[in-house]
Amino acid sequence: MATISDPLLRAVLANNPTTPAEIMRAIQVSVDRRQPQIARPLVERLLQANLDGETAAALRDAYGTAAFLRLARVPDLAPAGGQLATTVLTAADAWARDPARLITAVEQLGDASPGSRRAAFRILSQGGTASVAPLVAALADAGRANQHPIVRDALVALGRDVLPPVLGAVEAPDPALQTHLIAILARLRAGEAVPFLLAAAAAEDGDPALRRAAQDALLS
Numbered sequence: 001m002a003t004i005s006d007p008l009l010r011a012v013l014a015n016n017p018t019t020p021a022e023i024m025r026a027i028q029v030s031v032d033r034r035q036p037q038i039a040r041p042l043v044e045r046l047l048q049a050n051l052d053g054e055t056a057a058a059l060r061d062a063y064g065t066a067a068f069l070r071l072a073r074v075p076d077l078a079p080a081g082g083q084l085a086t087t088v089l090t091a092a093d094a095w096a097r098d099p100a101r102l103i104t105a106v107e108q109l110g111d112a113s114p115g116s117r118r119a120a121f122r123i124l125s126q127g128g129t130a131s132v133a134p135l136v137a138a139l140a141d142a143g144r145a146n147q148h149p150i151v152r153d154a155l156v157a158l159g160r161d162v163l164p165p166v167l168g169a170v171e172a173p174d175p176a177l178q179t180h181l182i183a184i185l186a187r188l189r190a191g192e193a194v195p196f197l198l199a200a201a202a203a204e205d206g207d208p209a210l211r212r213a214a215q216d217a218l219l220s
Helices: 007-014 020-032 036-048 053-063 065-072 080-096 099-108 114-139 142-157 159-169 175-187 191-202 208-219
Strands: none
Touching (some): 036 080, 065 080, 080 114, 099 114, 114 175, 159 175, 175 191, 191 208
16 A cells, blocks of 8 residues: 555554444545545445444444435445445434334333433434334323323424324324323424314313313413
8 A cells, every 4th residue: 555644544544443433434534635545445344344223323323424425425436435325324224213122212211210211212313203103102001101201202302203193193093192192292383283183172072181182282
């Protein structure tokens, strides 16, 4: 290999990067220093490593989505740069949205440890709208009533992206679940829910708790 004049790049490579994070760091520095001929074999090494979802997610979180998309735009790294970006981002997204992982995170919301609960919130946030189904399932389970307040908080924390699936779920013929979801829609200021809320608030023969929740939501 030719002598490398850049001191930072020389130092990074002198450490003999071997872990995925170290290799990605070396790739990033090489690209920053306009040395794609050094980055390319590193990109190919990372591609051949067959990264699992957890490792891919860790790389994406550490370096950001933009860093991988940038590799796809470097002509001298084609096609490996684009392949690495696709591989890492696809695997990371699949890991973040894995149903079993999200179900475990919902269960973890009831943990006594604040650290465990924070970790669960982080996992559910990464899961995005894929987290809605297991959270709604927890709200539908009367046996998990002590967990319902924090589950509602977790749904609200996901923001307005949850509105389409929550608006779909609120139509379920389960007054207790509907009451929970109305409270969430009210906290999210979901104007899209007004038609349902008006109907529920006016239903004289409906569930009293559901009717009150709908009325309160309309007034909030």
